[in-house]
Each structure stands twice: as C-alpha cells, then as structure tokens.
Amino acid sequence: MARNLGVTTETAKRMILDAGAIYINYDEVDERILGATREGSTFVVEQDVREIEVDGLRGPTKGFRRVIEEHVRLTVNLLEMSAENVSLALIGSSITSDGTFDVIKRSLDMSDITYIKNVAIVADYTDDSGEPVIIIIKNALMDGEFSLEFTDKEEGSVELQFTGHFDPAGDLDESPFEIRFPLAV
Numbered sequence: 001m002a003r004n005l006g007v008t009t010e011t012a013k014r015m016i017l018d019a020g021a022i023y024i025n026y027d028e029v030d031e032r033i034l035g036a037t038r039e040g041s042t043f044v045v046e047q048d049v050r051e052i053e054v055d056g057l058r059g060p061t062k063g064f065r066r067v068i069e070e071h072v073r074l075t076v077n078l079l080e081m082s083a084e085n086v087s088l089a090l091i092g093s094s095i096t097s098d099g100t101f102d103v104i105k106r107s108l109d110m111s112d113i114t115y116i117k118n119v120a121i122v123a124d125y126t127d128d129s130g131e132p133v134i135i136i137i138k139n140a141l142m143d144g145e146f147s148l149e150f151t152d153k154e155e156g157s158v159e160l161q162f163t164g165h166f167d168p169a170g171d172l173d174e175s176p177f178e179i180r181f182p183l184a185v
Contacts, residue, residue, distance in 0.1 A: 013127045020123030022076050024088070026136055028117055034088075035080025038157050041121055043135050045177070046071040072164035072177045074119055074137045075144070079157045088116070089142045089160050116140040119162045131182035138176040139165040 022034040022041060052064040078085060083102035087093045092113050093106040120136040144161030164176030 015126045016133050017124040017126060020121045020132075022074075022078075023120045023122060025117045026120035026122070026134070034076065034119075035078060035082070035085060037077050038079045038155075039077045041077065042073075042075045043121065043137075044071075044073045044075070045175075046073070070175060072137055072175065074121060074135070074140075074162045074164075076119075076121075076160045076162070077157055078160050079155060081148075081156060081158075089146050089158060091141050091143065113141065115165060116162070125182060127182055127184065129182040129184075133182070134180040136178050136180070137162055137164040138178075139167050141165065 019037055019040045022037060023031055024034055025031050047067055048069040049065050050068045051060055052066065054061070054064065057064070078089075083095050083104060087095050087104050090104065090106050092108060092110070093104050096103050096105070116139075118136050118138050119140040120134055122132045122134050125131065125133045140162040142160050143163050144159065146158065148156050148158050150156055166172050166174075166176055
C-alpha cells in the first residue's frame, strides 16, 4: 500500500527556492536591489476575519464572513549597509553630504514621510517557465524597530519590517500586495 504524501509528478515544478532578492520599487524607473540578506525573509498577511453572527445559525456559515482588518508585512534580514539603506529603514530621514560623510538626519514630522512605491521579493520557482515568483508589498514603510548590533567577529545586520499600506487615492477594498506566479507552460 502506498503512503499518502501529497507528492505528485507536478510537485517538483511548484516549489519556491532559496532566499530570493529584495527590490525597492520593483518594475519602476527607480528600481534597485536592496542588497545582501542573511537568514532569509518572511512575507506575512495578518488578517482579522469576522464571523457574522445571525440568530438561528448553528455555526460558521458560508458567506457570513468578512475581513475586518489586514496587515501585510515583508520582514528582511539585511546584511548590506549603505547610507541609502539605513535612511530607508528610518522613516522620515534624509541624506545630505558634508563633503566627507553622507549624513542621515531624521524628522519626526509625519508629513515628511515618503512611502516606498513597493518592496518586492523575487524568488526562483521550479516550473519550466524560468520565471520567478514575485511578491510585491505596495505603499511600504519600514515601521519596525531599527536595531544594529556591533559584535566582534560578526557582521552587522538589521531586521527590516516593511508594512504595506492601503492607498486612499485608490481602491480601499484592494489589499496592498500582489503575488505573481508564472503562467503554467
């Protein structure tokens, strides 16, 4: 008797491999790779789904659920430090030059915040198309803690948590992310 594993002849063609690359403003004129990472990245969609209670229903009922709230995040463990990357991690900051150094200063005035058009992770996919899987977080801000540790015999890295934001100028019923899978060949 064969074991039930869930493995089919298509399984090897449907896997996402390795850590992928992180892009800032993917598919835009100012697209750039964020840099080297360590220990991968994590994409999370946190959702609060409410069950609509109706007198007489005995339990969860098809069609009686709605998404109340959604938080979309991409957490990146960045190894590659540059003034541009550190400034990106500190919302409301800007870079100037004093002739010797790039100087990062930060304003806590929320009106100075510039949202990133998008942050994307582009990862290898094992299908025959040769195209990657792409996850795009829209209207992103790095809104997690910024902590850079300096330790002997180690490289400094920082965990960046990018959160997608709904755009009031667009469709407020559209989630601030998209996932692109290659078309089956």
